[in-house]
Amino acid sequence: MNNKNFLSSELLFPAIKNSFVKLHPKILYKNPVMLVVALGSIITTIALFSDYFLGNQKDFIFSLQISIWLWxxxxxxxxxxxxxxxxxxxQAESLRKTRRDTQASLINMQTKVIRTIPASKLVKGDYVVATAGEVIPADGTVVEGMATVDESAITGESAPVIRECGGDRSAVTGGTTVLSDKIIIMVTAEPGKSFLDKMIGLVEGAERKKTPNEIALNILLCGLTIIFLLAVVTLKPFALFQNVSLSIVALVALLVCLIPTTIGGLLSAIGIAGMDRVLQRNVIAMSGRAVEAAGDVDILLLxxxxxxTVGNRMATEFFPCPGVTVDELARASLAASWFDQTPEGRSIIKLSNEMHAHFILPTNSIAIPFSAETRMSGVDTPTETFRKGALESITSWVQSLGSKVPPEVIYNVTKISKLGGTPLVVTKGSQALGVIYLKDVVKPGISSRFERIRAMGIRTIMITGDNKLTAAAIAAEAGVDDYLAEAKPEDKLALIKSFKQEGLMVAMSGDGTNDAPALAQADVGLAMNTGTQAAREAGNMIDLDSDPTKVIEIVEIGKQLLITRGALTTFSIANDVAKYFAIIPALFLTSIPSLGVFNIMHLASPNSAILSAVIFNAIIIIFLIPLALKGVKYRPRSASNLLRYNLIVFGLGGVILPFLGIKLIDVIITNLNLV
Incomplete structure (x- = not known):
């Protein structure tokens, strides 16, 4: 996903062209404020030609300048x-390049007969075979086999991923490439409704639907526009009463300056840019509503x-029995884990190596793999036997050899369990040597991230299938506010429903089929791209990198979107106040001298005041485009602090900047004799 600079020629020239295309009434009517400005531009253009044919040279030059700046x-x-x-x-165009007119190997699951058809002819429920080097023709679920898949065309991640039948790694995406082995896939998407098609549609800004907050703000802007329209209309009879010359062009210019054109012009760009920032983090938001909802989240379920945690329990410490050295226990642990290829087994080998334990595997040694029945694993050498496993299993093992487990082992097992870890007892022959402490390793920096979330006023809740003792230990170390232990799918769903009944907004991340009900119920459901099809369809966001912690970033982006919209709305309304003080006193100062107290800027003339305000009103939109696209920098703070910051920076700044800008423009156009 490329984040292109908005000043690059690839974006700049098409955008200039589309600026004129968007003058079409069918497009303009979607933005009521800009529609009013466009209608005003038409009126001033008509007045311009009227002045020309009537020979009003001075009025013609003024009308010409006003018309140009309104357009x-x-x-x-x-x-x-x-x-x-x-x-x-x-970004959508780069995704289209990954889509090919692929040939699909359609298989009849009963007869196993394979025939080749275009991928576009596949329908939901078909079964296809994909082998090494072939492109997966459609979205689906692996129903047979296991293979490594290159998903770089979709995710941008070069490392291949494993996709296999069953579990939470069964979903595959059309357009990705099989690198090894063979898999049979059941198609889960209708033609034209694949994940890639959805992605292309979603990143097309033109197809973005307005969010509820955007609609509400549009209604507010329409209301303000109507109010100012009525106010400006009443100025005409007032001007006649005061014997003040007030042309239609001046009234239109005044109306455009007073209505909230700044936020009206940037509102759509702010929303599109918010979705774009989510996309830059390799997350596909199914709607702008989802991004906006992330900014209002009260509860974050993780x-x-x-x-x-990092995902697998890791060996962190050895607890030897009395009379046994740490070196002896480390050596025995290394031997017992020699053939253990699980992440836990590899972590035991790593810890043993760090303690400089040495073990040379003799020839004719027999690997003892872990089994659900024995709950042990190890190795038998010609002269020694090594085992590691759960306390109950090891107890039975040493008793069968005529020995027993020392009380120190039982004590350490209990101690580790209370800490929320997993204890593994290690034996050499019939002697229990000690205990390995396996623990869930909390991700580095996760605690500080939760502090940031807490500063936003969001409550964090950890969800786990572990027992309450283990859950409490991990929750305390990670710094979450609460936890739900021994959680089943129905428990997650019930928890979310209870929060929503209290009027709270809930966000959750998940990847399994058991997460699907909760993801669908949550206001923000971040599904992992590596997850099941059910999870991906249930969520309203999909993380292409499959990083569950990214839900924290999504919340920050959502808040940044809301803050940016609020900040620029504040700035726009404050602008209107300044422009009011620029134009009204200048228009009526000669007939109502008492208005001189409001003539703070001391502009040269009524015409220069109007033209200066119109020019500033236009160019401020251009200056604010980078801020609208990038967003106001988000810092976790309370609502009262945020309001205070907004009022000082964008409220007060929105008043001061127009005063300075309009005065500067007035000086320039006066010296150039433009009015």
């Missing part, structure tokens, strides 16, 4: 939206394994 105002607003859309369209 620029509309075009600049269209340009902001076109730039935001252009970034999404550029799965323990793979999110808070």
């Amino acid at each position: 620029f105002t509309v075009l600049f607003a269209n340009f902001a939206e076109a730039i935001a859309e252009g970034r999404g369209k550029a 799965d323990k394994t793979g999110t808070i």
Whole structure:
């Protein structure tokens, strides 16, 4: 996913072209504020030609300048939206290149007969075979076999992933490539509705639907526009009463300056850019509503394994029995784990090596693999036997050899269990040498991330299938606010429903079929791309990198979207206040001298005041486009602090900047004799 600079020629020139295309009435009507500006531009253009044919040279020059800058105002607003859309369209185009007219090997699961058909002819429920070097023709679920798959065309991640039948790694995406082995896939997507098709549609900014907050803000902007329209209309009879010359062009310019054109011009770009920022993190948001909802989240539910912890329990310490050295225990642990290829087994080997334990495997040694029946694993050499396993299994083992487990081992097993770890007892022959402490390793820096989330006013809850003792230990170390232990799918769903009944917004990440009900119920459901088809369909966001902790970043992006919209709305309304003080006193100062106290800027003339305000009103949109696309920098803070910051920076700044800008423009156009 490329994050293109909005000043690059690849985006700039198409955006300029689309700025004119968006002048079409069918497009303009979607933005009521800009529609009013466009209608005003038409009126001033008609007045311009009227002045020309009537020979009013001075009025013609003034009308010409006002008309040009009013059209620029509309075009600049269209340009902001076109730039935001252009970034999404550029990403969509790169995705289209990954889609090919692939041939599919359709298989009859009963007769096992295979025939080749175009991938476009596949329907939901078909079965296809994909072997090494072939492109997976459609979205589906692996029903037979296991293979490594290159998903770089979709995720941008070069490392291949494993896809296999059953479990949470069975979903495959059309357009990805099988690197090894063979798999049989059941197609789960209808033609034209694949994951890739959805991605292309979602990143097309033009197809983005307005969110509820955006609609509400549009209604507010429409209301303000109507109020200012009525106010400006009443100025005409007032001007006649005061014997003040007030042309239609001046009234239109005044209306455009007073209505919230700044936020009206940038509103759509802000929303599109918010989805784009999510996409830059390799997350596909199914709608702008999902991104916006992330900004309002009150509760964040996080799965323990793979999110808070690294995913596998790791060996961290040896507890030897009295009379046994740590070196002896480490050597025995190394021997017992020699053939253990699980992550836990490899971590025991790593810890033993770090303690400089040495073991040379003799020839004719016999590997003893772990089994659910024995709950032990190890190795038998010609002269020695080594085992590691659960306390109950090891107890039975040493008793069968005429020995017993020392009380120190039982004590350490209990101690480790209370700490939330997994104890493994190690034996050499019939002697129990000690205990290995396996623990869930909390991801580095996760605690500080939870502090950031807490500063946002969001409560974090860890969900785990572990017992309460283990869950409590991990929750305390990670720094989450609460936990749900021994959680079943129905427990997750019930928890989310209870929060929503309290009026709280809930976000959750998950990847398994058992997570699907909860993902569907949550306001923000982040599904992993490596997860099951059920999980991906249930969530309203899909993480292409399959990083469960990314839900924290999504919440921050959602809040940044809301803050940016609020900040620029504050700035826009504050702008209107300044422009009011610029124009009204200048218009009526000669007939109402008492208005001089409000003539703070001391602009040269009524015409220069109006033209200066119109020019500033147009160019401020261009200057704010980078901020709208990048977003206001988000820092975790309370709502009261955020409001105070907004009022000071964007409220007060929105008043001061127009005063300075309009005065500067007035000086320039006066010296250039433009009015």
